[in-house]
Amino acid sequence: MFREAGKAIARVADAVADFAYPRICPICKGKSDRARRCICWNCVAELKRHAFAGTPCSICGSPIDARLIDGLCASCRRSRPHFDMARSALAYDAEARNVVHDFKYRRQTWLSADMADILEGCARASFNLDEVDCIIPVPLHPVKFVSRTYNQSAILAASLAKRVGARYSGQILRREKDTPTQTHLGAGGRKKNVAGAFGVAYPEEVRSRTLLVIDDVMTTGATLDEVAKALKKEGAWRVWALTLCRASVV
Ligand SMILES: [Zn+2]
Numbered sequence: 001m002f003r004e005a006g007k008a009i010a011r012v013a014d015a016v017a018d019f020a021y022p023r024i025c026p027i028c029k030g031k032s033d034r035a036r037r038c039i040c041w042n043c044v045a046e047l048k049r050h051a052f053a054g055t056p057c058s059i060c061g062s063p064i065d066a067r068l069i070d071g072l073c074a075s076c077r078r079s080r081p082h083f084d085m086a087r088s089a090l091a092y093d094a095e096a097r098n099v100v101h102d103f104k105y106r107r108q109t110w111l112s113a114d115m116a117d118i119l120e121g122c123a124r125a126s127f128n129l130d131e132v133d134c135i136i137p138v139p140l141h142p143v144k145f146v147s148r149t150y151n152q153s154a155i156l157a158a159s160l161a162k163r164v165g166a167r168y169s170g171q172i173l174r175r176e177k178d179t180p181t182q183t184h185l186g187a188g189g190r191k192k193n194v195a196g197a198f199g200v201a202y203p204e205e206v207r208s209r210t211l212l213v214i215d216d217v218m219t220t221g222a223t224l225d226e227v228a229k230a231l232k233k234e235g236a237w238r239v240w241a242l243t244l245c246r247a248s249v250v
């Protein structure tokens with residue numbers, strides 16, 4: 001009986017909140033028809049998944065020719081990343097970019113529940129989460145954190161950890177270099193830009209562990225590679241990476 005009463009109260013609270021603050025879908029700008037979420041059902045259905053139609057590279061997840069016997073893309077074959085596996089939920093098309101920018105730069109942190117839904121689906125489909133010792137975000141440099149006031153990747157990582165019952169830590173990894181934005185850099189420039197940018201604050205939390213690193217967007221994988229390099233240097237057993245979106249290289 002208490003449970004039914006609780007549900008009824010929650011429904012009334014939702015209706016009041018909807019009336020006071022209508023949830024507007026960040027993609028079609030219409031009123032969302034999903035309870036406690038902003039992206040409407042229609043737009044959820046139309047979000048483009050990261051290309052899994054082909055065979056994914058066993059390391060980075062990029063689509064490859066299924067006939068390749070080593071299961072690796074040309075990039076991973078040329079230079080093996082430090083992470084063991086990386087997967088992404090969505091292709092970084094115009095719709096996804098707009099939502100990520102609303103969340104990341106326009107302070108629309110209420111979009112985090114929508115994004116965590118999408119991330120959770122990809123996490124459960126791609127990794128054996130029982131083997132993950134800790135979920136960690138790609139950290140922001142303290143200077144950037146002060147100006148932005150929140151780390152979008154930390155919000156996503158904490159939310160994912162709660163949903164899947166895993167441990168979360170935003171303290172294990174540190175960003176030691178305040179690197180300039182790499183939006184307009186190519187693969188070589190990105191690699192140089194993040195070289196030596198990360199350090200491990202608590203090596204005992206990393207040694208012999210399996211860590212799942214969360215970020216919003218992966219482009220060349222240079223940032224995640226550098227993160228994995230720092231974690232592996234401290235003896236991490238496996239580093240897996242999961243991002244909301246996968247962008248193509250500029
Ligand atoms: Zn919509």
Ligand SMILES: [Zn+2]
Pocket residue numbers: 057058059060061062072073074075076077
């Ligand atoms: Zn690859």
